[in-house]
Amino acid sequence: DNYLYLTCTSPAMPADIYDVTVTLDTFGRVLEADGVVTYSGTPPINTITTMQTLTADACKTAPFADTAGNNIYTLKDSRDNKSYKIAHLADGNCWMVQNLALDGGRTLTPADSNVTSDVALPANKSSGDSSSYSEMQVFNKLSGYDGNYYNWCSAITISNCYGTTTKVSTSICPKNWQLPNGSNDNPSYNILFDASRINNLDTNNEKIAAIEGLPYSFSAAGTYAKWGGTTTYVGQGQYGTYWTNTGGGESSPHLAMCFTYFKDGSYFLPFNAYGKFLASSVRCVFGS
Numbered sequence: 001d002n003y004l005y006l007t008c009t010s011p012a013m014p015a016d017i018y019d020v021t022v023t024l025d026t027f028g029r030v031l032e033a034d035g036v037v038t039y040s041g042t043p044p045i046n047t048i049t050t051m052q053t054l055t056a057d058a059c060k061t062a063p064f065a066d067t068a069g070n071n072i073y074t075l076k077d078s079r080d081n082k083s084y085k086i087a088h089l090a091d092g093n094c095w096m097v098q099n100l101a102l103d104g105g106r107t108l109t110p111a112d113s114n115v116t117s118d119v120a121l122p123a124n125k126s127s128g129d130s131s132s133y134s135e136m137q138v139f140n141k142l143s144g145y146d147g148n149y150y151n152w153c154s155a156i157t158i159s160n161c162y163g164t165t166t167k168v169s170t171s172i173c174p175k176n177w178q179l180p181n182g183s184n185d186n187p188s189y190n191i192l193f194d195a196s197r198i199n200n201l202d203t204n205n206e207k208i209a210a211i212e213g214l215p216y217s218f219s220a221a222g223t224y225a226k227w228g229g230t231t232t233y234v235g236q237g238q239y240g241t242y243w244t245n246t247g248g249g250e251s252s253p254h255l256a257m258c259f260t261y262f263k264d265g266s267y268f269l270p271f272n273a274y275g276k277f278l279a280s281s282v283r284c285v286f287g288s
Helices: 056-060 152-156 188-195 204-212
Strands: 015-024 030-039 072-077 082-088 094-096 106-108 119-121 223-227 230-234 239-247 255-262 268-275
Touching: 152 239, 188 239, 188 268, 204 255, 204 268
Parallel strands: none
Antiparallel strands: 015 030, 072 082, 082 094, 106 119, 223 230, 239 255, 255 268
8 A cells, every 4th residue: 555645736725635545556556545635625616506607626626425425515507596416426527416307498598508509498298298209308207206307309409319320519408517428438327337336336236226325316217208009107116217418329310328227126227228209317417
């Protein structure tokens, strides 16, 4: 073991770092680090009130969230003043740790959303309406679940998303936030679960218990879909599906990439393909 003492210089911020134990491999590369960091000043994130005004420095200097629920912050989405819990997680990024609940019937602008021009987001739909990948659709959230349901078209703010087969830079997320990356060379959910060592757990049931606990608070909210001839909400309490920013490729124009898990432990898939018309959950990650 070696001992390493660091000073935060970017941004300049007083900090005392105690007993940081660093384990190196034979080439001098860091394998593991453990320790306690105490800021003698106020972390800049405490001065931020909206998701749209979060800065890279405020995110990077925020103490990491933990399984006891420490260092989880609340910011408002200025588009509707709804509050969301966010956290600095093990991959080094700031994430929403609850699902997006932005309603439709509004115009998203570059001043408040992750879009390059104004986008008219259609009003929310409800049970009985058909799901589609040829128009943007938002479906009402259900009691007991903390977010709305978005087909992939609404998640990426493209009216007809059937032919969108690659990574997309726009999204329904607040300004400076975006959908997690879903490309197979750098899938954000897989990176997060690697960094947090959730992927190292022995069973899917252990992984699911971890992601549904603090600080992540994922939920098996199911989807809204046409299922067995009926168009309605399905899978609540059984599985969770979370969109990324990446289509399923030219050979699968009807699919987009997502994170999916089943409560019974049968599946835990940080990198999965799913039908674009299936309205699912959305979480956003800051500037990554």
